[in-house]
Amino acid sequence: MLIKVLTLLLLAKVSFVASKLTEIVDLTWDFSNNTVYWSGIKPFSYTKMVAEDRNGYWYSMNEFCAGEHGGTHFDAPYHFNKEGWKVADVPITRLVAKGATIDLSRTETKSLAPKHLENWKRQNGEFDPNTFLIIKFGWSKYWNNRNQYMGIDVNGNMDFPGISAEAATWIVNSRKIVGVGLDTASVDPGRSSEFMTHRILSKNQIYNVENLKLLEDLPEKGFSVVVLPMKLKDGTGAPARVLAIPKNYL
Amino acid sequence: MLIKVLTLLLLAKVSFVASKLTEIVDLTWDFSNNTVYWSGIKPFSYTKMVAEDRNGYWYSMNEFCAGEHGGTHFDAPYHFNKEGWKVADVPITRLVAKGATIDLSRTETKSLAPKHLENWKRQNGEFDPNTFLIIKFGWSKYWNNRNQYMGIDVNGNMDFPGISAEAATWIVNSRKIVGVGLDTASVDPGRSSEFMTHRILSKNQIYNVENLKLLEDLPEKGFSVVVLPMKLKDGTGAPARVLAIPKNYL
Numbered sequence: 001m002l003i004k005v006l007t008l009l010l011l012a013k014v015s016f017v018a019s020k021l022t023e024i025v026d027l028t029w030d031f032s033n034n035t036v037y038w039s040g041i042k043p044f045s046y047t048k049m050v051a052e053d054r055n056g057y058w059y060s061m062n063e064f065c066a067g068e069h070g071g072t073h074f075d076a077p078y079h080f081n082k083e084g085w086k087v088a089d090v091p092i093t094r095l096v097a098k099g100a101t102i103d104l105s106r107t108e109t110k111s112l113a114p115k116h117l118e119n120w121k122r123q124n125g126e127f128d129p130n131t132f133l134i135i136k137f138g139w140s141k142y143w144n145n146r147n148q149y150m151g152i153d154v155n156g157n158m159d160f161p162g163i164s165a166e167a168a169t170w171i172v173n174s175r176k177i178v179g180v181g182l183d184t185a186s187v188d189p190g191r192s193s194e195f196m197t198h199r200i201l202s203k204n205q206i207y208n209v210e211n212l213k214l215l216e217d218l219p220e221k222g223f224s225v226v227v228l229p230m231k232l233k234d235g236t237g238a239p240a241r242v243l244a245i246p247k248n249y250l
Numbered sequence: 251m252l253i254k255v256l257t258l259l260l261l262a263k264v265s266f267v268a269s270k271l272t273e274i275v276d277l278t279w280d281f282s283n284n285t286v287y288w289s290g291i292k293p294f295s296y297t298k299m300v301a302e303d304r305n306g307y308w309y310s311m312n313e314f315c316a317g318e319h320g321g322t323h324f325d326a327p328y329h330f331n332k333e334g335w336k337v338a339d340v341p342i343t344r345l346v347a348k349g350a351t352i353d354l355s356r357t358e359t360k361s362l363a364p365k366h367l368e369n370w371k372r373q374n375g376e377f378d379p380n381t382f383l384i385i386k387f388g389w390s391k392y393w394n395n396r397n398q399y400m401g402i403d404v405n406g407n408m409d410f411p412g413i414s415a416e417a418a419t420w421i422v423n424s425r426k427i428v429g430v431g432l433d434t435a436s437v438d439p440g441r442s443s444e445f446m447t448h449r450i451l452s453k454n455q456i457y458n459v460e461n462l463k464l465l466e467d468l469p470e471k472g473f474s475v476v477v478l479p480m481k482l483k484d485g486t487g488a489p490a491r492v493l494a495i496p497k498n499y500l
Contacts, residue, residue, distance in 0.1 A: 024346060030338040030483040042313045046484065049317075057449050058332040060486045063292045065315035067299075072481070082308040088280040096274060096476075096495065199307050224500040226346075228478040228491035231322070233280040234296065236310045241478035241491070245346065250474040250500040 021223040024249070027134075027181070027242040028072045029143065029213045036146050036211065037070030038185060044070060068237035072211045074229035075187070079236040080195065080202035087235030090207055094178040097132035099225040099244055100124070101218040105138025110161035111189055114170045124221050127176035132225040135182040136214045137161040143213070151190050162189030165196035172204045179227060181209035181242065209240055222247055271473040274499070277384075277431070277492040278322045279393065279463045286396055286461065287320030288435060294320060318487035322461045324479035325437070329486040330445065330452035337485030340457055344428040347382035349475040349494055350374070351468040355388025360411035361439055364420045374471050377426035382475040384494075385432040386464045387411040393463070401440050412439030415446035422454045429477060431459035431492065459490055472497055 029035065037043040044066040051060040069075070077084025102112065102120050109116075112135050121127070139160060142148040151159035161184055163171075168187075171177045180187060180201060187208045188197045201208060209227055224245045229238035279285065287293040294316040301310040319325070327334025352362065352370050359366075362385050371377070389410060392399040401409035411434055413421075418437075421427045430437060430451060437458045438447045451458060459477060474495045479488035 024342050026342045026481075028481045030481045032483040041311070046482075048484070051486075053332075057445070058330055060329060060332075061291070061317065061319055062482075062484065062486055063315065063317045064482070065313065067311065067313045069311055079310060080308060082303075082310075092274050092276045092493065096493070096500065195307070226476055226478070226493075228476070228493070230480050230489045231276075231278045231280045231491055232296075232312075232314070233282040234298070234312065236301075236312055239480045239489075241481055243342065243346070243476075243478070245500055247500065248498070250346065250495055250497065 019219060021219050021244055021246045023246065025216055025218070025244040027212045027214060027244060028240070029211060031066070031071050031239060035071040036143065036149055036185065037067060041067035041069050043067070066239070068232065068235055069210070072209065072213060072240055072242060073237050074227065074240040075198070075202070075208040075210065075237045076235055077202040077205045077207060080198040084202050085205060087229050087232045087238045094130065094207070095227045097130050097178060097225050097227065098128040098221070099134065099218070099223040100127060100131050100221050101134045101136060103136045103217065104161075105136050110137070112163040112167040114166050117167060117170050120220065127174055128221070129176055131177045132179040132181060132227060133171065133177050134212065134214070134218060134225070135163065135180070136218070137183055139183045140212075140214045150185060158190035160184045160190035162192065163187050163197045164189070165200060168197040168200040172200060172206065177206065179207045179209065181212045181227070183212050183214040184210070186210055209242055212242060218244055224249070269469060271469050271494060271496045273496065275466055275468070275494040277462045277464065277494055278490070279461060281314075281316070281321050281489060285321040286393065286399055286435065287317060291317035291319050293317070316489070318482065318485055319460075322459065322463060322490055322492060323487050324477065324490040325448070325452070325458040325460065325487045326485055327452040327455045327457060330448040334452050335455060337479050337482045337488045344380065344457070345477045347380050347428060347475050347477065348378040348471070349384065349468070349473040350377055350381050350471050351384045351386060353386045353467065354411075355386050360387070362413040362417040364416050367417060367420050370470065377424055378471070379426050381427045382429045382431060382477060383421065383427045384462065384464070384468060384475070385413065385430070386468070387433055389433045390462075390464045400435060408440035410434045410440035412442065413437050413447045414439070415450060418447040418450040422450060422456065427456065429457045429459065431462045431477070433462050433464040434460065436460055459492055462492060468494055474499070
């Protein structure tokens with residue numbers, strides 16, 4: 001009982017978040033030749049083609065190449081599920097969603113567990129249908145240092161926070177959450193080699209957004225999220241633009 | 251007087267549109283190796299890297315290359331204005347906008363003129379501040395035939411509808427419209443060689459969306475539009491996802 005009370009107090013303490021969203025927040029990192037990509041994925045590269053004064057006017061245009069999975073990007077269920085939706089197949093109603101936030105950035109935890117989800121429910125009630133769930137580990141502050149961001153340890157292995165398989169199962173069973181986003185390079189923790197969270201979520205048509213830019217506090221609920229991936233017909237994933245929007249803004 | 255009355259009647263007749271938006275409409279063509287690009291712009295190309303069963307799970311991922319200006323895409327003011335905003339600089343509040351539609355798809359007109367804008371105002375009152383204006387020429391039905399879509403004539407020249415320089419100036423002077431989108435390959439009509447509409451709009455920090463997918467009727471006003479380009483730091487343009495969203499949906 002004492003342990004339970006202490007746990008509740010601890011969880012209450014760590015769930016500090018803004019009480020209300022008052023303006024649109026862009027949760028997207030920009031794409032440039034410096035954008036963080038997973039090793040083995042073709043990084044974003046930019047080719048400046050034209051930037052010149054012509055007869056009386058300026059004209060400029062560029063080309064770019066990239067893998068689907070880098071920077072702030074969308075994982076379609078098809079990424080880890082052969083029967084899953086590709087990017088352009090995901091129903092548009094799931095991309096305009098209710099926002100919910102679990103903020104673990106003031107803790108040392110590197111793994112979202114069912115207890116964090118239960119705690120959110122204790123404080124906020126049931127998740128809304130069609131929820132996009134944001135997990136904030138406070139990792140965005142490392143964005144400009146790839147080694148820190150990927151949590152490269154002395155042996156060269158990755159170690160950054162993510163979502164446990166148990167939490168992924170909890171999310172699926174909630175039947176309320178249609179997408180999950182977080183401020184690290186993968187929904188699976190960096191130490192994962194089995195990618196169970198990707199597998200569990202994608203099997204249930206839940207999409208992910210990785211590398212969200214979460215520099216500000218977001219409310220635990222009561223806002224909207226628009227998640228718009230580039231509409232890649234056969235996409236396993238895609239660069240995405242993600243906004244948190246105050247309720248009743250539109 | 252008679253001419254004026256006839257003109258009003260004609261304009262009234264041609265502005266047939268849906269009265270109210272009841273669900274989200276995706277105004278975006280998907281990107282594939284078949285997506286229409288302007289000649290001289292690197293077309294979208296997809297490379298399928300992995301699509302295989304691994305030990306107990308499916309894994310797939312792709313790479314792609316493209317110019318900024320093809321498919322449903324965003325023109326940043328910097329495209330034609332050296333001092334203009336690049337893609338990632340455009341204030342996010344301008345990308346979550348009030349929607350307005352001028353539907354010319356039941357007419358033969360190939361050029362938006364000030365009279366069409368005046369007529370919209372006569373019927374709907376002043377444009378809302380922060381409006382994204384959609385011009386529908388009915389051109390989306392040609393999307394799958396590049397020659398028809400670009401309006402290639404017997405001499406090989408392009409001839410598709412667009413926005414006249416006079417209408418562009420009207421839009422700038424309205425001080426209400428922050429972005430303009432249409433269902434053709436350029437805001438300038440296909441026959442343009444001076445690109446005056448691009449120049450006038452971009453000089454005034456008004457962004458464009460070209461190649462909107464406009465297969466359905468949209469209301470003349472009373473809905474929202476979310477225009478989310480891929481966040482290219484130095485972008486002169488970018489692939490964009492564009493949604494029309496019913497009022498009070500969020």
